[in-house]
Amino acid sequence: MSALTKFRRSRYGWTLLATLIVITYLFPVYWMVATSLKTNAGVYASPPQIIPWPPIFSSYYEAVITNPLTLRSIFNSAVVGIGTMLLTLVLATPAAYALARLQLRGATVIMLLLLITQLLPAIVIATPLFVAFSRIGLINSYPALILADTTFTLPFAVIVLRPFFLSVPRELEAAAKIDGCNQFDAFWQVILPLVRSGLITVAVFAFLMGWGEFLFAMSLTTNEAIQPATAALNKFIGQYGTQWNNLMAVSTTIALPIIIVFASLQRYIVGGLTAGSVKE
Amino acid sequence: MAQSQIQAGPPGRAQTKARGARFRNLNDYLFVAPALLYICFTMIYPIASNLRMSVYDVNVSTFLSDTAPFVGLDNYVKIINDPTFQHAMGISFLFTAGSLFFQFTIGFALALLFNRAFPGNGILRALLLLGWMLPTVVSGSIFRWTFDGSMGIINYALQSLGMLDTPRFWLIEPGTALIATIIANIWVGVPFNMILLLPGLQSIPLTLYEAASIDGATRWRSFRHVTLPLMRPVALSVLLLGFIYTFKVFDIVYVMTRGGPVDATTVLPIYVYQLAFSFFRFSDGSTAAILLLLPLSVVAIGYLWLSQREEAAS
Numbered sequence: 001m002s003a004l005t006k007f008r009r010s011r012y013g014w015t016l017l018a019t020l021i022v023i024t025y026l027f028p029v030y031w032m033v034a035t036s037l038k039t040n041a042g043v044y045a046s047p048p049q050i051i052p053w054p055p056i057f058s059s060y061y062e063a064v065i066t067n068p069l070t071l072r073s074i075f076n077s078a079v080v081g082i083g084t085m086l087l088t089l090v091l092a093t094p095a096a097y098a099l100a101r102l103q104l105r106g107a108t109v110i111m112l113l114l115l116i117t118q119l120l121p122a123i124v125i126a127t128p129l130f131v132a133f134s135r136i137g138l139i140n141s142y143p144a145l146i147l148a149d150t151t152f153t154l155p156f157a158v159i160v161l162r163p164f165f166l167s168v169p170r171e172l173e174a175a176a177k178i179d180g181c182n183q184f185d186a187f188w189q190v191i192l193p194l195v196r197s198g199l200i201t202v203a204v205f206a207f208l209m210g211w212g213e214f215l216f217a218m219s220l221t222t223n224e225a226i227q228p229a230t231a232a233l234n235k236f237i238g239q240y241g242t243q244w245n246n247l248m249a250v251s252t253t254i255a256l257p258i259i260i261v262f263a264s265l266q267r268y269i270v271g272g273l274t275a276g277s278v279k280e
Numbered sequence: 281m282a283q284s285q286i287q288a289g290p291p292g293r294a295q296t297k298a299r300g301a302r303f304r305n306l307n308d309y310l311f312v313a314p315a316l317l318y319i320c321f322t323m324i325y326p327i328a329s330n331l332r333m334s335v336y337d338v339n340v341s342t343f344l345s346d347t348a349p350f351v352g353l354d355n356y357v358k359i360i361n362d363p364t365f366q367h368a369m370g371i372s373f374l375f376t377a378g379s380l381f382f383q384f385t386i387g388f389a390l391a392l393l394f395n396r397a398f399p400g401n402g403i404l405r406a407l408l409l410l411g412w413m414l415p416t417v418v419s420g421s422i423f424r425w426t427f428d429g430s431m432g433i434i435n436y437a438l439q440s441l442g443m444l445d446t447p448r449f450w451l452i453e454p455g456t457a458l459i460a461t462i463i464a465n466i467w468v469g470v471p472f473n474m475i476l477l478l479p480g481l482q483s484i485p486l487t488l489y490e491a492a493s494i495d496g497a498t499r500w501r502s503f504r505h506v507t508l509p510l511m512r513p514v515a516l517s518v519l520l521l522g523f524i525y526t527f528k529v530f531d532i533v534y535v536m537t538r539g540g541p542v543d544a545t546t547v548l549p550i551y552v553y554q555l556a557f558s559f560f561r562f563s564d565g566s567t568a569a570i571l572l573l574l575p576l577s578v579v580a581i582g583y584l585w586l587s588q589r590e591e592a593a594s
Contacts, residue, residue, distance in 0.1 A: 014398035021390070022407050028467065029411065031433060032422045048436055091315045098311030110312060112584065117323040119580050121528030123549045124569045125322060127556045128329035131343050151322035154315060183307065212415025214531045215549075219557050230417040234535060237421060244425050251418045258413050266406050 032255070036060065036248035043245050059249035063236070069224055070250060073232035076142075077211050077254075080228055083146035084153055084210030085203050091150070092157030092202065097187055099158065100165035101173075111162075114155035122215040125151055130219055140223040148216040153206040160205075164198035165191065201268040204261055211257060229254045327573075333566035340560035348563070355567040365568060367543060368551035371458065375533070375547050376526045378462040379469060383526075384519060386466070387473025392507075394474065395481040405475075412471040420535025423464035427451050427536075451537055454544040461533045461545050468532060469525075473518060480514030481507070513590060520583035527576055548572045 035043060037055035064070050099107050129148055130139070138144045168191055176186040192199070217231040224232075233250050240246045333348075334355050342348040359365050394405050411419070426434050429449030438444035450460040484507065492502040530549040533539065539546035539554065546554075552572060556565030 011396075011398045014393065014396050015400045015404075018393060018398065018400070018404045021393070022404050025408055025411060025467075025470075028419075028422045028426055029414070031426060032418070035425065044431060046436075047440075048431075048433060091318055094311040095315035098308055102308040102311065104308060104312065110316065113316075113319055113323065115584065115587075116580065117319055119524050119576070119583075120323060120326075121530075121549055121569075121572060121576070123528070123530060123552045123556075124330060124573060125326040127333070127552075127562060127565050127569060128326040129322075130556070131329070131333075131338070131562060132325075134344060135346075147322070150318070154318060154322075158315065208413065212417065214415070214417045214535075215553070219553070230415055233417050233421060237424065237535065242428070242431075244428070244431065247421060248425065251421045255414055255418045258415065259410070262406075262410055262413060 029255075032248045033252050035244055036252045038245050040243070040245065059245040060253070063240070063243075063246035063249045064253050070229070070232060070236075070253070072225060073227055073229040074253065076226055077229040079142050080145045080149060080213070080217075081207040081210035083142060084149040085206040087146055087150045088153040088157050088206040089199065089203060092154055092161060093192070093199065094187070096158045096161035097165050097191065100162045101170075111158075114158050118152065118155040118159075120151075122152070126215055126219040129216075133220060140221050140226045142226070144220045145213075145216055145226075145228065146210070148220060149210045149213050150206075153202075153209050156205060156209075157202040160202055161195065161198050164195040168194050197268060200265065204265050204268055208258060208261065212254075330566040330569050333563050334570050336563055338562040338566070340562075343560075343562050351563075355563050356571075359564060359567045359571060364543060364546070365551065365571070368546045368548050369571075371544075371546055372527060372548040374458065375462060375465070375529070375545075376523060378459075379465045379526045379529075380519065380522050382462075382466045383469035383473050383522060384515075386470045387518075388477055388515075390470065390474040391477040391481055394478060408471045409475065412468060416468060416531035417535050419464065419468055420532040423460070423467070423532070424451065424536050427460045427464075452541055454541050457537050457541055457544045461536050464532050464536060465526065465529060469522065472525075473522065476518045476521070477511070477514060480511050484510050513586070517583060517586050517590070520579055520586065523579050524576055524583065527579075528572075 034050070034052050036059050037052040037057065038049065039056050039058060042049050042052060042056070095110075098104060099110060104110070125148065129144070133139045133141075133144045172190055172194070173186050176190040177183075181189065211228075212230060213228070214230045214234070217228040218234065221227045221231060227235075229250075233247075233254060236247055236250055335350060335352055336348040337351045337355075338348040390408070394401060426432050427450040429435065429447055429452060432450070434450070435444065435447045439447070448456060450456045488506050488510075489502055492506050497505065528549055529547065530553065533545050533547055534550055534553070537545045539550040548568070549572065552565050552568045555561045555568055
C-alpha cells in the first residue's frame with residue numbers, strides 16, 4: 001500500500017467517525033419529523049417504526065392546517081420575527097458603525113453595557129416589562145413582544161456588525177466625502193453595501209431569535225389571538241397530552257423556517273454565531 | 281468571539297483633541313443614541329425596577345396603581361428563608377454543573393475531531409449546529425417525547441440493550457427528571473461549546489506540535505503539554521460564558537417538566553417565573569430575580585475581566 005493511499009484512507013476514517021457522530025446527534029430531530037408523519041397506530045407500534053412508511057400527513061392536517069390557533073400563532077411569530085429583525089437592524093447598524101469608526105468617548109463603556117445586556121436572564125427583564133406594559137396598555141400586542149425580543153438581538157447585532165465596519169477601508173469613506181457626500185450619505189451609499197454579509201447574518205439571527213423566543217411570549221401575552229407559535233406549542237403539550245404525532249407536527253412546523261434558513265444561509269450563520277457567541 | 285470585540289475604536293484620540301472639537305462630534309453620537317436609549321429601557325430600567333419592586337410590596341392588587349407600601353428588606357428576608365428558594369438555588373447549581381461538565385468535555389472532544397482536516401468537515405460541522413439553532417421550545421418538546429415513559433424511544437433503546445428491565449418514567453419520577461433535563465440541555469449546548477473552542481485549537485501554531493514530536497513526545501504528551509496549557513484562557517472564558525448561559529436556562533426545563541415533579545426541576549428562573557406570573561407576587565419575583573443576578577454577576581465580572589485582559593494582550 002502506498003503512503004498516499006494510507007494517508008487518504010485515514011482521512012476518510014475521520015469523515016466516517018464524524019458522520020456517525022452527526023447522525024447520532026441529529027437523531028432527535030429526525031425522530032421529531034418521523035413521528036409527525038405517523039398515524040396514531042404508527043406512534044404506538046412496538047417495536048417502533050424507525051422509518052414512517054408510507055408517510056401520513058394527517059397530523060399536519062389536524063394540528064396545523066385545520067387548526068386556526070396554530071395558523072394564527074405562526075402568523076404572529078412571523079410578525080414578531082420580522083419586526084424584531086427590522087428594529088434590530090435600524091438600531092444596531094448605525095450604532096455599530098459609530099462604535100467602529102467615529103471614535104466616540106465612552107465607546108468602551110457602551111460596548112460593555114451591550115455585553116452585560118446580552119448576559120442578563122430574560123426573566124429579570126420580563127417582570128418589569130410586564131408591569132410597565134400593563135400600565136400603558138401594551139400587553140397582548142406585537143410591539144410589546146418586538147420591543148422585548150430586541151433586548152437580546154440588539155447587543156448581538158452590534159457585536160457582530162462592528163468588526164465588519166472596522167474592516168471597511170477608511171480611504172473609501174474619505175473619498176466619498178471628497179466627492180461631496182456628507183457623513184450620512186457616506187454611511188448609507190458607500191459603507192452599508194460593503195457590510196452586506198454582516199447585515200444578512202444579523203437579519204437572519206434576529207428573525208430566528210424573535211421566531212423562537214419563549215419566555216416573553218409566555219409572560220407578555222395572554223390572548224390567543226396574539227400569542228406566538230412557541231407559546232402555542234407549550235399549550236398543545238397540555239392539550240394534546242400523548243398525541244405525539246400531532247405535537248411533533250406542530251414542532252416540525254415551528255422548526256421548519258430554521259431548517260430552511262439553515263440550509264440556504266448556512267455560511268452566514270456559522271460566521272455569526274462564532275462572532276456573537278450568544279443564544280437565548 | 282465576543283471577548284475579542286469589547287474594546288471599541290482606537291483609544292486616546294478624543295483626549296488629545298482640543299476641547300472645542302468635542303462638540304463638533306456631537307452629531308456622531310446621534311448614531312448610537314437610539315441604541316443607547318433602547319439599552320436604558322430594556323436593561324437599566326428593568327434592573328432598577330426589580331430593585332425598586334424588591335423593597336415594596338407589589339402584588340396583583342397594587343401593581344397597576346403604583347400604591348404599594350415600602351417594606352425595606354422584608355422581601356429579602358422572606359425569600360432567603362423560603363425553603364423553595366433554597367431548593368431552587370441548589371437545583372440551579374446542580375443543573376448548571378451537570379450541563380456544563382458534559383457540554384464542555386463533549387464539545388472539546390468534538391472540537392479536537394473537527395480541528396483535523398478531512399473531507400466533509402465543513403458541512404458535518406454545520407449540521408451539528410442545527411441542534412443548537414432549533415428553538416429551545418421545540419428541542420424541549422422533542423425530549424419530552426423521547427423521554428416519555430410508555431412510548432419513548434429512549435426506554436425502548438435501553439430495554440433492547442438490556443440496560444433497563446421495566447420502562448422508566450423519566451420526567452415523572454423525581455429522581456430522574458433533573459437528569460433528563462440536563463441531558464436535553466447538554467444536547468443543546470454541545471455545538472455551542474465546540475464552535476467556541478475550535479478557533480482556540482486552530483490558533484495553536486503547528487510548529488509547537490512538530491517541536492514536541494521531534495523531542496519524542498507521544499500524542500498524549502503533546503496534548504497534555506501543548507494543547508491543554510495553550511487552551512486554558514479560551515477554555516476558561518468558554519466555561520464562564522457557559523455558566524452564565526446555563527444558569528439562566530428556562531425554556532427547555534419548563535417545556536419538559538414545568539419545574540416538576542413537585543419542584544424537582546425548579547431552577548431559579550422557573551421559580552422567579554412562577555412567583556411573578558403564576559402567583560402574581562411581583563415583589564417576591566423581583567427579589568428572587570435580584571438574588572438570581574448575584575451569582576451571575578460574579579461570574580460575568582470574571583468573564584468580562586478575562587475578555588478585557590485577552591483583548592489587551594492581543
